Every structure is written in C-alpha cells, then in structure tokens.
Amino acid sequence: MQLKKLNIVAIGGGHGLGRVLSTLSFMQDQLTGIVTTTDNGGSTGRLRKRSSSIAWGDLRNCLTELVDDSSVGSQLFNYRFDGEDELGGHNLGNLILYGLGQIQSRPLESIKLVRRILRVKTPVLPMSESPTDLMAFYPEGRCRVGELSVDDMPIMPKNLMLAPLVKTPDQCVTAIDNADLIILGPGSFLTSVVPPLLVRDIAKALKRRKGHCVFVENIVKENSPAATLTLDEKLAWIEENIGCLPVDSVISHHRDVTSEKVRVIYHNMSCDDVAHHHDKAKLVEALHQCIADVPPINETNSPLKIANAD
Incomplete structure (x- = not known):
C-alpha cells in the first residue's frame, strides 16, 4: 500500500505537525491537518x-509549511516584527489571521481565504472554532490553566481538560471518518498532541475509526513533565483521559522504546541539519514501513486497520 493512494489525517500542533504536513505536502487534498488551538504564549497569547x-500561531505555521520557503507568501506570513514597541515580537501571519477572524463570520472562512492566497490545496482545520484553554490537575486536586503553565508543571498532571468544553468543526469529524491513515505527533505530548483528543467529537471519531492510527514519537526528550513517561505510560494516560486508546502502532527513533499495548516500528528519523527534527525522507520511509504489512479488513473497507499489538 502506497501513501499516495490513501486519505491521511495528521493531528497535533506546533512545529511537529507542521513538519508532518510539509513532509506529506505531495498528498495535496488527500491530506488534512487538524491543528491544536490552545496556545497562550508569544504573539498568539498577546492576541x-x-x-x-x-x-x-500553530495554524499559521502549518499553512506556511505547505508552501515553498522562498515564496513571497511564506516570507510574508512568517515575518516577525522586532523592537520593543507594540508590534515587537508579533508575527505578521498571526496578525493577518487574527484580523480576518474579526471580519469573517468564522475561523474556517479566514483559513480558507489564506489557503487561496497561499495556494494551499491541503485542508488545514482548527481543532475547534471556539476559544478554549488547557486546564491541568495535580494528583491532589490543585490545577493550572494555560499551555505555558502546563509545560512548566514539575510533575505529570493526573488529568487534563479543556475549559470551556468546545465542539470540533464537522469537517474534522468527516476527515477522520474517511481517513485510511491517522497520524498523531510528533510534538509536545501534553500541549500539542493531547489537546485535540480532549475535544469529545474528535475522541469519538477516533474511537470508531476505520483507518490505522500511528503515534510518531519525538526524537529527543521534550522539556515537559511528559519526558519522564514511558511509551506505555503515555498511552495509558491518554486512555484514562479520553476514554479510549486511539493508537494502533508507534514509530520510534529509539530501539529502547517498547510497548505491551501496541506495535512499535523502529526507524532512524534524525535530520542531519537539526538533531530534533524528523528527516522528511526518513519519516516517509517509516510511514511506508508502518503500513506495509497491514492486511486489508473487508468488513471496514479500510486497508490499514490492524490489531493493537503484534
């Protein structure tokens, strides 16, 4: 089975999802990105x-990852103001999307307009069109609110939720329902990968998925409490927090990563230029390896659904 014959959904945030979308940009409209929208830091947080x-911010980053770096559109949307005044630190793409969001009736219309400007054929969707924040609870009950606070927690939160609860656009559910392959990660576990899974409509769609779902591990340890977890501890934490385990296999750069819950595929994915980046060609090879031995299941009409463990 070849990637170019599949419908693929990639879910996450930050630079991790942008890297996946850039890697698979040849898929064009057979690829859909579902983007975390809970960031409260930097230019985005100020807005x-x-x-x-x-x-x-993450939506802007994902959109620009789908166009040529040297294009005027990419340079425009990635331009960041310097200085100490009100514009200092702001990203021009964030300001454009924010302004469109004030004018358009809904964020999806703003994104659609930017996709036309940048000539991006791949649908890029927010996990929700409504504002929401992460709320993390310590084991003894205290809580922290906001992405920045969550990543700074000294220990792993017992629970993570969205406040307020939000719905996902219908297009996200449809994309997951029609997907042959679903990719989670790489990226910050608590603040990039998990937030979309906390949206109930997305969690329900993943639970009934027909496509194969793969979790792409980070190459280097992240700077967050999740860095202390084993793979199975991460998977158990997801299952406890969203009520299901939406992962069929895992791609890992490290051979010491093992699992009793899912199949683990080992593949060298480091990039020569930036150690913590996934090399694009190697990531495609790993995804091909992930789906190569997956038998079709006639009752679901999906080429990629397999048992949870080898």
Missing part, C-alpha cells in the same frame, strides 16, 4: 489576551 479568539 488572545486582547480579544477572545482561538490560537492562530
């Missing part, structure tokens, strides 16, 4: 404080 809105 969210000014007026209640979704976090635009």
Whole structure:
C-alpha cells in the first residue's frame, strides 16, 4: 500500500505537525491537518489576551509549511516584527489571521481565504472554532490553566481538560471518518498532541475509526513533565483521559522504546541539519514501513486497520 493512494489525517500542533504536513505536502487534498488551538504564549497569547479568539500561531505555521520557503507568501506570513514597541515580537501571519477572524463570520472562512492566497490545496482545520484553554490537575486536586503553565508543571498532571468544553468543526469529524491513515505527533505530548483528543467529537471519531492510527514519537526528550513517561505510560494516560486508546502502532527513533499495548516500528528519523527534527525522507520511509504489512479488513473497507499489538 502506497501513501499516495490513501486519505491521511495528521493531528497535533506546533512545529511537529507542521513538519508532518510539509513532509506529506505531495498528498495535496488527500491530506488534512487538524491543528491544536490552545496556545497562550508569544504573539498568539498577546492576541488572545486582547480579544477572545482561538490560537492562530500553530495554524499559521502549518499553512506556511505547505508552501515553498522562498515564496513571497511564506516570507510574508512568517515575518516577525522586532523592537520593543507594540508590534515587537508579533508575527505578521498571526496578525493577518487574527484580523480576518474579526471580519469573517468564522475561523474556517479566514483559513480558507489564506489557503487561496497561499495556494494551499491541503485542508488545514482548527481543532475547534471556539476559544478554549488547557486546564491541568495535580494528583491532589490543585490545577493550572494555560499551555505555558502546563509545560512548566514539575510533575505529570493526573488529568487534563479543556475549559470551556468546545465542539470540533464537522469537517474534522468527516476527515477522520474517511481517513485510511491517522497520524498523531510528533510534538509536545501534553500541549500539542493531547489537546485535540480532549475535544469529545474528535475522541469519538477516533474511537470508531476505520483507518490505522500511528503515534510518531519525538526524537529527543521534550522539556515537559511528559519526558519522564514511558511509551506505555503515555498511552495509558491518554486512555484514562479520553476514554479510549486511539493508537494502533508507534514509530520510534529509539530501539529502547517498547510497548505491551501496541506495535512499535523502529526507524532512524534524525535530520542531519537539526538533531530534533524528523528527516522528511526518513519519516516517509517509516510511514511506508508502518503500513506495509497491514492486511486489508473487508468488513471496514479500510486497508490499514490492524490489531493493537503484534
């Protein structure tokens, strides 16, 4: 089975999802990105404080990863103002998306317009069109609110939830329902990978999925409490927090990563230029390896659904 014959959904946030979308950009409209929208730091956080809105930064990054780096559109949307004034630190793409969000009736319309400007054929969707924040609970009950606070926690939170609870666009559910392959990660476990899974509509769609779901591990340990967890501890934490385990296999760069829950595929994915980046060609090879031995299941009409463990 070849990737180019599949419908693929990639879910996550930050630079990890952007890397996956850039890697698979040849899929065009057979690829869909579902993007985390809970960021409350940097330019995005300042815009969210000014007026209640979704976090635009990860959406902007994913859109620009789908166009040529040297294009005017990419340079425009990635331009960051320097200085100490009100514009200092702001990303122009974030400001454009934020402005469109104030004008358009819904964020999806703003994203659609930017896709036309950048000539991006791949659908890029927010996990929700409504603003929401992460709320993490310590084992003894205290809580922290906001992405920045969650990543700074000294220990792993017992629970993570969205406040307020939000719905996902219908397009996200449809994309997952029609997907042959679903990719989670790489990226920060608590603040990039998990937030979309906390949206109930997305969790339900993943639970009934017909496609094969693969979790792509990070190459280097992240700077968050999740860095202390084994793979199976991460999977158990997801299952406890969303009520299901939406992972069929895992791609890992490290051979010391093992699992009693899912199949683990080992593949060297490090990039020569940036050690913590997944090399694009190697990531495609790993995905091909992931789906190569998956037998078709006639009752679901999916080429990629397999048992949870080898």
